[in-house]
Amino acid sequence: MIKRALRAVGLVRLVKYTAAVEQQKKAELRARKLAQQVEEVRADSRGWKAKAEEAHDQLKKAQATVAESAKRAERAEKLRVEAEHRLALDGKRKVDLVALETQLEESARELAFAREQLMAIEVKLDILEGAANVLDGRTRTVSAQRRTPEREPTV
Amino acid sequence: MAGPEPCRLSVGHPSVNPLSSQSDGTGVVPPADPFVSLVLTGRNDDHGADFKARFFRTLRFNHRELSARGILHEFVFVEWAPLSDRARLVDMVFNAIPELDPSVCQWYVVDPRYQQELSLNPRLVYLEFLAKNVGVRRARGRFVLTTNCDVYLGRKVLDAFARGELKSGVVYRAARHDLKLELGEVILDWPQLEDPLNLDGPPRRLKPPFMTGATGDFVLLDRMTFHEIRGFNEIYRVARIGVDGNFIVKALSCGVPVVDIGGPVYHVNHRDSYHLSRDVYVGREAEAPWGNRRWHSAGVIYVNPPTWGLSHAPVRQEGPHRWRVDFSWDAVPPLVDLKRIVLPAARLGGPEPGTYKYVSRS
C-alpha cells in the first residue's frame, strides 16, 4: 500500500530510485554506446554506401566495358563472317578462274583448229575458182569454135 | 627425117631419167652420177630485160667454180613453154659459154601446152615450180639444188659441196644477198660479189625454224628425200609466189629438218624481179603475174600425186643431152584434186606448223 501511495504522488523508494538511476545510467551508457554504434554503423553504412556507390559505379563501368566488348565481339564476329564469306567467294572465284582458264584454253584450241580448217578451205576455194575460170575459158573457146559462118547474122 | 620414138619413162622409178648408166642409144655414155644436180628453169623471154645475159654469166661462174673445186655436178635445165617466135636457150648456151661441158648438162624443153593446161590463173605465165619438178624428177645427182638462173653460188656453199659432208634427209638453205641493180651488166667475180658496198640493203639472215625468204633461190636436198616429198606443190597452181616457202613447211611436216648451209648466194637485182616490183600490186594482188602472195602458203601443204614432175609425159631426145617433153593429156594431173590439200603435222620437238593470217578475200 505504501508503494501504491508513493506511486500515486510520484515518489519511489530510494532503492528503486537508486536502482532506477543506476538503470538509467546503464541505459544512458548503453544508449550512448548504441548511439556510438549507430554512429559507427552509420559511418560504416556511409562507407559501405560509398563503397556500394563505388561498386555501383564500377559495375556500371564494367557493364559498359562488357557492352563495349560485346559490341566489339559482335563486330569481330561480323568481320569474321564477312572474311569467311570473302574467303569462300575468293575460293569460288579461284575455281571459276581455273574453270575460265581451262575454258579459254579450250576455246583457243578450238579457234586454232577452226582457223586451220578455214585455211585449208580457202586454199581449196582458190583452186576451185581458178579451175572454174579455166573451164569457163575452155568452154567459151569451144563454143566460139562451134559457131559456123552460116550462123553469123547477115546485114 | 623422123626423130627417135617418144619413150614413156617408167612411172614410179625414183629417177625418171632418160640418162642411165647405160648408153642412151646415141652412142653417148653419160658420165658418172654427179654429186649435185643444179636444177634451173627459164626461157628466152627477156624476163628482167636481159635474162639471157644474166643467165649465161651466172652459169659460167657457177660451172667454173664447181669445176675448179672438183665437184662433180650437172645442170638440169628446164626450158618451160618456150616462146615460139624466139630462139631457144638450149640453142644458144653452148656458143655463149664454150667452156661449158655439154656432158654436164641435161636440157628439157617442155611443150607450152603444159603451161596452158596446168595453170589455174591466166595471169600466171610461168609455172616455175612445176618446171623445177620436171628437173628434180630427172636429176641424177646425189643431191639436188633447185636455184635460179641469176644466182651466184657463194664460197661457203661451194666449200660445203667440196667437203662432201652434206647429210641426207636435211634441207639446206642459204641466205640470198641482193646486189645493186647497177651491177647488172658487169661480169661479176668474187671481189664484186663479196664487197659489202655492193649490197642492196642489209644482208638477209635466215630465221629458224622455217628459214624462208627467197627460198626458191636455194633449196638443197638429197635426191631420195626430194622424191619422197615429191617436189614442190603441184596442186595449188593459182600462184607461184610462196610455193618455195610452202615446200619448207611441207619438209618440216615430213620430219625433214631445215638447216642453214653457212653462207650466202648472190643475186643481182633486176627489173621485174619480185623483190623490186612486189609493191606495184599492193591492193590488187590478184592481178600480179606471180599470183596472190597472201594465199596460205605457210599453213596449208600438199601431197603431190605419184606422177609429179610430169613423169607420164612422153620424152623425145632431140640431140645429145637435150630432150623435148611432148604434150600428153596422160601427163596432166586433174584440174582440181582437193584431197591432196592437207594441213601440216606437228612433230615432237619440232616447230609449230603453219600460221593463220586473216586476209580479206575481196
Next chain:
Amino acid sequence: MTSEAGNSAPFLTIVVTGRNDDFGGDFNGRFIRALRFNHAQLSAAGVSHEFVFVEWAPIEKRPHLASVLREELRDLVGAELRSFVVDRAYHEALTLNPRLQFHEFIAKNVGIRRARGQFVLTTNTDIYLSRGVVNRLAAGTFETGVLYRAARHDLKAHIDVTWASWELLEDPRNCEIVNTIHPPCFTNASGDFLLLDTISYHRLRGFNEVYRTAKIHIDGNFCVKAHATGLILEDIGPPVYHVGRGTLHAQVGSYRENPGDAPWGDIRWKSDVVYVNTPGWGLGSAPERRLDSQSSFLEFDWNAIGPMVHLKGVVSPATRKEIA
C-alpha cells in the same frame, strides 16, 4: 607379203574390213598407209602377226581392194596378209535395213572366224597403233578371257600423215580429241580396238549378227555382251590414233531429226540388249573359192545364212555382282 602362210600360228591376228569404195575419201590410201605403219612397227618389235582383210560386198566394176593390196604391198616381206572377198549377195540377204550399205561387224566376224592368231585384234583400216600398244604386244603379257580396250586419240582432220611416225602421232598439237573410256564396259569408239583371245571370241561368237538393222553401237554392244558373259574388260593403257573424228561424227548432225534414215541405222537402238549368234556365225559354212595365194572368195550359199529373224538370239544381259 609372202605368198604362203607360215606354218606356225602368229601371236596376233589383226582383222579389218573395207572395200574399194573411196569411203571417207581416199579409203585405199589411208588403209595402205596405216597398214604399212602398223606392220613396220609390229615387225620391228618382233610381234608375229597376220592381217586378215575382209572385203565385204565389193563394188561392181571396180577391182577388188584385196587385189589392190596384193599389188601395193608386194614389198612387205615376212608378214602375212590374207583376204576374204565376200559375195555381194550375202549383204543383200542379211541386211534388215536397206539404208545399211556395209555390214561392218558381220564382215569382222568372217575375219575372226578365220583368224589363226592366239589373240585377235579387231580394228579399222585407218587406225595407227601407238608405241605403248606395240610394246605391250611385244611383251605378250595378255590373259585369256580379258577383253582389252584402248582409247582412240583423234588427230586433226586433213593432217598430212604420209610420213607417219611416233613424233607425229604423239605430238599433242596434232590431237583434236581423246575419246576416253571408262569401266565397266569401256565403250566409245570401241570398234577401233577390241583385243581378245581367239577362243573367247569364238565363245562369244563374235559381234551381234541377230540385230542387223543398224551397225552403229554393235561394237559397244559386244562390250556389254563380254561383260555380261563374265569376261574382264580392261583398258590396255596406251591409245590408238585416228586421223579426223570420223564419218559418223561428221554426218550425225544431218540425221538428228530423222535418225532412222541414217546410213548406219538408228542410233537410238537399245544396244544394252545382247544376243546369242547362231553356230553359223561369221559365215562359217560359206563355201570358199581360192582367188590366189592370199585371197579367197566366199561364194553365196543360203545354207551359210541363219534365219532372217531369230528372236531367241535376243537376250538381256545377265546381271552380275561386281567382283570387288
